[in-house]
Amino acid sequence: MLRVLDGMYREGASEPQSLDIVVTRHDVFDEAAFRSTGVLELYEELFPARERDSPDDIVRWLLSDDVGERRRFSVGGHEMSYRLDSRCFILRAGAGRTVGLGFFTYDHASDLIFCNHVGIAKAWRGGGLARAFYREMVAMLDALFPNNIGVVLEVEPFDRDRVAAIIADLERTGRRQLATDERDEIRRLLRASWYHKLEYSVFCDARTMRPLACSSPCLDPTPPSSGWANGEENYWLMWRARASAPSAELRAGQLWHKAATAIYVEILAKSLVAADPNGRRDYWDYATALVAGTLQRTATTDVRLARCLDDDASALLSRWRRLAIDLPI
Template identity: 80%
Template sequence: MGIMTTEDALRVLDGSYGDEPQPLDIVVTRQHVLDEASFRSTGVLELYEHLFPAIERDSPDDILRWLLSDDVGEIRHFSVGGQEMSYRLDSRCFILRATGRAIGLGFFTYDHASNMIFCNHVGIEKTWRGNGLARAFYREMVDMLDALFPRNVGVVLEVEPFDRDRVAAITADLEQTGRRPLAAAEQDQIGRLLRVSWYDRLGYSVFCDARTMRPLACRSPCLDPSLPSSEWAAGEEDYWLMWQPRTGAPDAEARAGPLWRKAATAIYVEILAKSLVALDPDGRRGYWDYATALVAGTLQRSTASDVHLARCLHDDDRALLTRWRRLAIDLPI
């Protein structure tokens, strides 16, 4: 179990959260947190609900199922239309605690087929985000993931694309008119930039087209196969995929194209589609055909692209980010 204080590896607390620096620890499902009761007792589900809007959250029952029974590193078999399939996932939740109470969480899934780690959610309670704690927590989790999955090649995650022109217009308006309440759509666009910025500072790269240096769009299938098939298209979302190789891993730039295809397949077929279809293989054959065709279309569209890995933010993005920060508007990400 990782213990963090001012004096040890993370060195992130300076006493500003109380009279004395508070020791922090990280507990991990199936390593320190072994059952539903102990998981719930950490308060991590309440923290998850507080940190993420309802549209981004999975149900507590699904989270518990993935973490404690389904995604536990065992091969799972199922059949769709007479075709035998299998997948092997290992999901872990890292819980950062202060005096036993959850103040941060990280939810990751390791796909044994690709040896990639997918970052589902990372968050830390707002009052604890100072002094570099969020960054230190993330780094500690990655080190622990490397120990848990020594064959992993790196971490992949989705970020919502931001509209650079829209963010610039919002920022310019605020610079001229002064601080004001932001509309939900404005908060959404600024939040997207801030999230990309945070992962950019952690050293992530984005998969992009080398000719335009614009990130490649990756379309996610609808997450609810129980909906009528006519509604699946409305539930699709576009994302950019960001990548961070494992420390010491070979340079990925020369193989960015195959890496892009492997990442998209890992997220949307091995992790998403297979786990959803395996719950009802006979009833969800149509969803399987839909989801795999959508992923195939994404990959087909990128075949004409010279796939490149690059930092996500360009100089004009960084200048825009500086202008936003000067406004001193506290916006959660």
């Protein structure tokens, strides 16, 4: 399974360097070996706390729980099961140093692959490495899961009016420093743009062609239930079909329902509740009700798949690039 990426540049390097990709449960088999790669440290460096899962949960999912076997549990007397396969792809440079990661989960119930996290160390961005790494991971996923129909992921919504106001102020004043909330808003546009380049589409309301919002349940079921709503996040769901996959036969509305259920029930809720079925019954009711509410609100919506960046958003992106402000995403 090990793959090599040749001819890639590190920032400031004069010669191209060779990198390799290793995969959990194919090249990295146990917890000690996984932790020794430094991938969890890179994960913490790249993603803010509110977007990160517990390192212990990640280790458990990758190496013991989500290993392609059906897991069964009972909530309130109701028998349930799920079957997931999670993999971490680790991009290594010289001396085995980790410079990139990709965390994906395959849901056997839907044949969907969920992209949890992808990231590249700041010093290694540029030169097309991120795109090459991502495409190589997807090719490896296709080999691991030949029945998959495509990849779905979450992106944080960007407010185009807010983005436009930020850019206009930067153009007018010439300032180079952005406030934290301004950086966050621009990063949302840049992240959506990156997946746009990878030919992802976003689920939209056909009437307005605006992306549909999907609420993610709180990722931490341990606090009192009164605090769960504070941990919810709104996302747009993006989709990239596998070439020649049967998903082409699905209507966008069917795919929207399948994607939301796979991400938030099969992958998120079941994984968290299975760890403590008796103690997390209330969390199960909360999470499934939240997903049901999202699907009910969009039940009569004519759902379409469209490119994430329309002409207006693309124009904003061009204006941002002309400012030449370095802002890693």
